[in-house]
Amino acid sequence: MKIEFNNVDYSYSKKGTSAIKDINLSLDKNEITFILGATGSGKSTLVQHMNGLLYSKSGVVKVETGDNVYIVNKKLRNIKDVRRSVGMVFQSPENQLFENTVLDDVMYGPLNFGVDEVGAKTSAVESLESMNVDESYHQKSPFKLSGGEKRKVAIAGVLACKPQVLIFDEPTSNLDNKSTREFFDLIQELKNQGHMIIIISHNENLAYEYADRILIMAEGNIIFDGNHIDAFKDKIILDKANIEIPFVAKVKERFELTQDVRNIKELAALLGRESL
Numbered sequence: 001m002k003i004e005f006n007n008v009d010y011s012y013s014k015k016g017t018s019a020i021k022d023i024n025l026s027l028d029k030n031e032i033t034f035i036l037g038a039t040g041s042g043k044s045t046l047v048q049h050m051n052g053l054l055y056s057k058s059g060v061v062k063v064e065t066g067d068n069v070y071i072v073n074k075k076l077r078n079i080k081d082v083r084r085s086v087g088m089v090f091q092s093p094e095n096q097l098f099e100n101t102v103l104d105d106v107m108y109g110p111l112n113f114g115v116d117e118v119g120a121k122t123s124a125v126e127s128l129e130s131m132n133v134d135e136s137y138h139q140k141s142p143f144k145l146s147g148g149e150k151r152k153v154a155i156a157g158v159l160a161c162k163p164q165v166l167i168f169d170e171p172t173s174n175l176d177n178k179s180t181r182e183f184f185d186l187i188q189e190l191k192n193q194g195h196m197i198i199i200i201s202h203n204e205n206l207a208y209e210y211a212d213r214i215l216i217m218a219e220g221n222i223i224f225d226g227n228h229i230d231a232f233k234d235k236i237i238l239d240k241a242n243i244e245i246p247f248v249a250k251v252k253e254r255f256e257l258t259q260d261v262r263n264i265k266e267l268a269a270l271l272g273r274e275s276l
């Protein structure tokens with residue numbers, strides 16, 4: 001599995017400035033990649049090129065799955081294959097839900113990709129369970145759910161299609177702490193199963209804890225590409241992207257700790273305390 005960008009530009013209108021500029025990027029590992037950056041920096045535009053929701057007029061986006069290589073542009077006929085391999089959970093889950101019941105909604109994806117009724121139902125039930133959506137919700141209307149519940153159903157809908165690559169556009173923005181933890185437990189499990197995961201987020205603490213790789217965007221450019229240790233070192237980059245130093249990184253700096261602890265629990269253990 002590989003996603004590659006070569007000199008990709010995209011602008012929403014003919015006269016306007018580019019939303020993403022001269023992007024060169026290669027993603028080819030079963031890693032968790034976080035994309036950080038201020039609102040309007042081009043994060044959503046970038047990921048929408050990965051499954052053909054947007055097409056670049058200049059530059060090349062290439063998606064490789066197994067033996068197949070797809071150049072994602074307007075002329076690509078089997079865009080459905082790309083969309084099946086690269087699943088996306090949108091920033092606003094409302095835009096992703098449209099069936100009468102939760103179960104029908106989650107079954108829609110697999111059915112659309114040619115899975116039979118029984119198979120689609122099995123996948124749907126499994127993925128709802130993995131998102132901790134109770135069975136009593138299966139026959140409810142997705143439109144009557146809370147923001148967090150809609151988010152979980154939208155995620156289940158993508159998981160049910162079993163894509164190799166999973167892209168989440170600000171997935172935890174309306175989840176509570178417990179649901180956020182559960183979401184990241186699931187993400188790590190999916191990574192261990194061999195999936196490539198891309199997460200757009202505003203939360204530097206989550207990036208510090210879970211990212212294998214971090215991309216930072218500002219004004220349509222990728223201004224940083226590296227690991228969680230290096231990502232938060234350069235003040236100029238952080239200011240440009242309007243992001244802060246993660247709490248754990250701040251404490252590590254203050255106490256000159258060099259161990260690679262990633263969350264408060266590990267930090268507390270290192271400092272010999274039950275909690276901080």
Ligand SMILES: Nc1ncnc2c1ncn2[C@@H]1O[C@H](COP(=O)(O)OP(=O)(O)O)[C@@H](O)[C@H]1O
Nearest residue numbers: 012013019037038039040041042043044045046
């Ligand atoms: N549908 C759209 N039509 C016109 N401009 C858009 C549209 N979506 C995004 N933009 C513009 O493109 C730029 C990048 O936006 P976006 O990719 O949504 O950034 P982010 O996801 O980082 O907030 C912004 O200037 C935004 O206003």
Ligand SMILES: [Mg+2]
Nearest residue numbers: 043044045091
């Ligand atoms: Mg966005």
